[in-house]
Amino acid sequence: MAGKTEAILARKGEIMKRALGMDYSQFEQSPIAFDYEGMMAAHGYSIDDITAIQRAGGVGRTPLLELRNLTDLVRSYSEPGHGARIFVKDEAANMAGSFKDRRASVSIHVAREKGYAGVIAATSGNYGAAVSSQAARAGLNCIIVQEAFDSRHVGQPEIIEKSRICEAFGAEVIQLTVGPELFSHMLELLDETGYLAASLYSAFGVSGIETLGYELAEEMTAVTGAPPTHVVVTHAGGGNTTGTARGLKRAGATTEIVSASVDLSGLHMASDSDFNRKSFTTGHTGFGVPFATWPDRADVPRNAARALRYMDRYLTVSQGEVFYVTEAMAKLEGLERGPSGNTAMAAAMSLARDLPRDATVVVQETEYTGAGKHHWAQLNFARENGVEVRAGDPAENVPGKSIIIPERPEQIRAKDFDLAKMRRSYVRNALSHAPEGYVPTDADIAFLAEDTNSDTATVEETIAGLKAT
16 A cells, blocks of 8 residues: 555656646746746636636625624724624535635636546535535536544544535535545546546635635725725635735735634544544645645645735634634624634634724625534534633643633634744745745746745845754
């Protein structure tokens, strides 16, 4: 088995080139730099083309809702003159119930246009449902590969729910235990079937999210007279932040981009013992930090999702804070939605209390809920796995050991993650993946500055500091 896995991994470049229909080598400029914008434009679709593709797939133009009751709640404990208006883009209205329908619709269009008979995606999240839904509409075969179980064959209720909905759309679902086999198994399937790799990290997939940012700018301008001052984005692998920010920029907005993740520090995402001690399968620091600090760990040669390019702030919240906000959304706004978008909503409530009343904060997604995705199912599962669940001070939350649900809304306080530290980690990773002894050129340093949303002086200082250690 080990020999077979090694053999398939050795052919990764060949398999992915065929499965993506793109030769990534054309964009390489050095051991560090590559032509990012060239890669993003290579699919040839304009923003209008992507909008048309999505509308044909029943995707996009989701409702923009002002959350007046939630805004009033935040203002009730904010300092005088503070408490920004809070809005949400209700992406649960998409075909399969999340913003990931946007990237899936473009992936499926590419598959049909290039003559692939089917698609394969490795995902335990909403993307599987999105790909399955769009593949069904297009009449394409679909295989979804999931990490679903720990070694006891116990599955997280949220992932099991995703299996159900993928199968409901006609997809074949392959469930694996947690571990390193996911990628090699996907490669093997791509090699056997000749299907398109509907990767979360392809240029065409991430470009599909740009319409979300573009719509936000247009719709907020229509409602308030200007694009949003702040957009809060649930962050995991980076596509959500990247696509939304790029769309806002296309529309000419100068919005502050705030990424948000659930703090799962101390838990290892590939650990069998930790797998079921977390209540969130995505939107957490276990993905958010590694993928921001080294995006090219993905299943494509160069990742289109490069969150550090676009982050202005990175906030973390606790699981308990997200569960509190999930109930608040339902009871105050009549919106019962899943936890992923509510990660950003928890951060938005914390952010809004510190902003002036004329500021506007938009949470750019919601997701569907129900069955295993419902917060009560997740809390019950946490208790079954020995995690303490109680009301109290969320500052006492310990990932994998306790979920502390706030007693009052003013206890929701997002924490700033150190972006400077993340930028240093990214530069360190970029240098470590270059050949030993390689000296970065001026072009490399300029690329690193763009990829970290900093400047060349900061990158040069970082490199000098790394050499000194």
